[in-house]
Amino acid sequence: MPIITKISVQQKKNDRYNIFLDEKYAFSVDEDVLIKHQLKKGMEVDEFSLSEIAYQDDIRKAYNTSIQYLSRRMRSEKEVRQYLKEKEVDEIIVQEVVHKLYEYRFLDxxxxxxxxxxxxxxxxxxxxxxxxxxxxxxxxxxxxxxxxxxxLPYEKEFEAAMKLSYKFVQKNKTDSSRIMKQKLEQMLMRKGYSHELIQAVVAESEIDKAEDVEMDALRKHAEKTHRKYSNLINSYEYEQKMKQALYRKGFSIDLIEKIIHEYKDI
The missing domain is CATH 1.10.10.10 (Winged helix-like DNA-binding domain superfamily/Winged helix DNA-binding domain)
Incomplete structure (x- = not known):
């Protein structure tokens, strides 16, 4: 059987040791593995022992890799497993490492x-x-x-959604009430808020504008639309195109007709 003839500390990793068998470098092991197997100069090692030492060292290396990964921030078990898999660690080693991480409460x-x-x-x-x-x-x-x-209590989530709603409403003042409501609901939905909470937020957000405020918003959109169709101003087609364009913006037909009459009276 091979005999350990030399054990030396690695220069760059002082927690790992180089093992020499019959005067030739054979492998390296972690300090814990060295101690666990009581490796020392003059010790005979058979094939089974070498296989067991290699297995335990692979576990130790993967474990140390996981600890470094976890030192950056907390991770889930799935994240650790994926990380070790990317490092091409065998599944049987991953299983042992995960068990060990739970045992020492590095994973939870x-x-x-x-x-x-x-x-x-x-x-x-x-x-x-x-x-x-x-x-x-x-x-x-x-x-x-x-x-x-x-x-995350409902009150806290509602408060966060209301802050988002306030900023959104301030930023989208030129939208009609209907369009603003639709956009706000879509935005909150993308953020992950429930339907019930969204409806509560919309109800509290004072989206429904007074008629004069809604009319001011309509005028901003109507000005651009009017310029586009001004060459048709005295025709039925002008009214239809203005109505279609502004209705798509969410404004009511009553207000749209008022603005059309304003332009036709100019």
Missing amino acids: DKEFAIAYVRTLMNTTDKGSGLIRGELREKGISEQLINAALRE
Whole structure:
């Protein structure tokens, strides 16, 4: 059987050791593996022992890689598995590493989900639907997602949606009430807010404008449309094209007819 004739510390990694068998370099091992197998000079090692040492060292290397990955931020089990797979770590090694990470509490999907919800709640304007989808992508179970989303109460989510609504309304003042409402609903839906919450926000957002304010918004759109069809101003076609264009912008027929009469009276 081969005999260990030399053990030396690696220059760049002082937690790894080079093992020499019969005066020739054979392999390297992590310090923990060295201690676990009590490797020392003069020790005989058979093929089974060498295979077991290599297996344990592969686990240790993958484990250390995972710890470095987790040191940047919390990760879900699925993320760690995907990362190790990208590093071409065998599935049997991945399984051992994941078990070890749970054992030492470096992995905990429940704590990860709660921390994820809290972080997004305090740093983004995402609704619970979007957060739920992101947690699913990270491999979190529905049970853990539901538990984690209790960290985002309805009042907090409603407040975030109202802030978005206020900014949106200020930015889109020239839109008609109907179009503004549609756009606001679509925006909040993309952000992951529920239908019920969106309807509550829209109701509180004072989108329905007074007639004079709506008329001012209409005039801004009508001016551009009128210039486009001004050569038809005294024809039936002019009225139809103006009505069609402005109705698509969300304005009522009554207001559109008023603005058309204003232009025809000029």
